[in-house]
Amino acid sequence: MRRILIVGGGYAGFYTAWKLEKKLRPHEADVTIVDPRPYMTYQPFLPEVTAGSVEARHVAVSLRRHLRRTHIIAGSVVKIDHANRTATVQTPDAPDRELAYDTIVVTAGAVTRTFPIPGVADEAIGLKHVEEAVAIRDRLLTAFERAAALPPGPERRRLLTVTVVGGGFTGVEGFGELLSLATALLKRYPELSFDDLAFHLVEVRDRILPEVTDKPGRWVVEHLEKRGGHVHLETKLVSAADGHIVLSDGSEYDNHLLIWTAGNQSNPVIARHTDLPVNEQGLFRVRADMRVGTDDAPVPDAWAAGDNAAVPDLASDVPGATVVPNAQHAVRQGKRLAKNLVADLRGRKVKPYVHHSLGTVATLGLGKGIFQYRRIVIKGLLGWLMHRGYHVLAVPTWERKVRVFLVWVAALFYGRDIVSLLSVQHPRAAFVAATLGERDRQVTRR
The missing domain is CATH 3.50.50.60 (FAD/NAD(P)-binding domain)
Structure with a gap:
């Protein structure tokens, strides 16, 4: 063979x-x-994973489950x-x-394109893999818990400050979804107010979403700013050392969550x-x-x-x-x-790849989206529904389509799940603490 x-x-x-x-x-x-990785990641759903609108495992399509006649080497x-x-x-x-x-x-x-900017290697999280999306979600949810226990002030403001670098589809969708999640979370945290939130989107070019035309791109910027986001165009990240953001437009602020989506290389x-x-x-x-x-x-x-x-x-x-x-x-x-x-x-003639675009579609948060096909532009709720409709059809295998759709239906009635599982990144911490506690008790008895 x-x-x-x-x-x-x-x-x-x-x-x-x-x-x-x-x-x-x-x-x-x-x-x-x-x-x-033993799975294929459906990356268009990663922004929704960060916001809890899609379960993390549902965007990962198992290679071994669906490629039954193919040898898999991890x-x-x-x-x-x-x-x-x-x-x-x-x-x-x-x-x-x-x-x-x-x-x-x-x-x-x-692979993710990076630059030698101070602090980026230590502070930033990408948004290319499902593990990164889960980590972003858990860090934001944990930040809300910590901020709610603090009095108003610089530390509370820092915990609720998010910076997304990169104005392509991943960056804009991730920014919009996280802003939507944070705004919704305020209903569960009466200690916090909208003024405590600070969300920054940084793009080196003079526009975002290069796949859409100028006018819809400007509408997206205006839409995000009306919701409280800060969009920095023609701006570079100068430094992120020690969690302190310095931008080329003169802005400086303390930051908790830095998300890097500045393209691929x-x-x-x-x-x-x-x-x-x-x-x-x-x-x-x-x-x-x-x-x-x-x-x-x-x-x-x-x-x-x-x-x-x-x-x-x-x-x-x-x-x-x-x-x-x-x-x-x-x-x-x-x-x-x-x-x-x-x-x-089989010795037959091969054919060239030709594909005319079906249009571009992006989510900007729960119930908010944009779709463009040539001169046709659809915004708001209908654009968001078209985003969801397209991607639930595009995600491979019926098993994944059904799982994603059921999560969306559940969220429609009960809302997003807002439980942080940040501790899963340190699974032995509780056991180690219990072990050390037992040692201390033994020493005390002696």
């Missing part, structure tokens, strides 16, 4: 493997997927030697090993540890059919899709344009890639 290795279990990787299982004949090919590919058809796999509990393959599909995605394995061709941005050069290489010099048995590949955008009128690295494209690239792999395996 032909050995197909898929590097990365995100959108493109998961959908490639999922569709291959449905299209390949028994014993036609052996498929292996390598990813450090590890990371740290080197690709395509000349010898081998990949070096690193796992937590074993030495690095060489994994041989006949065909490789690289869908490792991108190329995966270091793709950019520096492979003999496959990459461009200046560290992305694979691929053809429109997602085969690595160019039309004049294709690389045999190598394919790539998703955020680590510069896939030509055949639906664009701009010469040389590549598709926007988002979930909408990654999902559809994975499906097309699976069809092309099967066609190539």
Whole structure:
């Protein structure tokens, strides 16, 4: 059987493997997927996880549960030697090993882009993985508990101050959802007032949400500011050392929760540890059919899709344009890639990836959203309903669709769950404290 290795279990990787299982004949090919996490994260739901509108486990699609004919390796590919058809796999509990393959599909995605800003490495939390979304939610809920026990003053204000860096979809949606959660929490904390909250969104460009046009983008800024948010455009984060935020527009304040969503950068394995061709941005050069290489010099048995590949955008009128690295494209690239792999395996003609955008949709908090398709713009409650409708249909597997929908129905009647489980990050703390207490009692009796 032909050995197909898929590097990365995100959108493109998961959908490639999922569709291959449905299209390949028994014993036609052996498929292996390598990813450090045993699940695919449906990232568009992460802002709602931070606000408690979606349960954390419901945005994680188990690879082993849904890829029943695919070999799963919980590890990371740290080197690709395509000349010898081998990949070096690193796992937590074993030495690095060489994994041989006949065909490789690289869908490792991108990594969070960071800058050497003082304090960011020590203070910031990303919003790319479900663990980060859960940590953000628990820290905000715990901050409310701590602030409610304090008198009005600088420390209470610091605990209820949140800064989000990055005005793309993840940053704006995360900001809007957290602001919505914090505002709703005030009903449960009579000790606190709206004036105690301070939410800051920092964006280096002169606008947010670059995927929408200028007018809807300005409306989003005005909408967030009317709800009490502070939007800093054309502003850089200068320092976050010791929890003190310094911005390039002159603003300075003490901060409790710093969330970093300032875009992505190329995966270091793709950019520096492979003999496959990459461009200046560290992305694979691929053809429109997602085969690595160019039309004049294709690389045999190598394919790539998703955020680590510069896939030509055949639906664009701009010469040389590549598709926007988002979930909408990654999902559809994975499906097309699976069809092309099967066609190539059977000696048939492969087809290029062409996809016209279905529009952009964003949540700005409970009951608030925006949708745009070309010149059609829908705001407010209807935009929010369209966001939820689109994503409950887009999240893979019926099992996950049902789970997410049931949580939404429950929240409609009973509201969000506002219990913080921050202590889960230190699961032995209570046991250790009990052990030390028993030792003290023994010493006292002696």
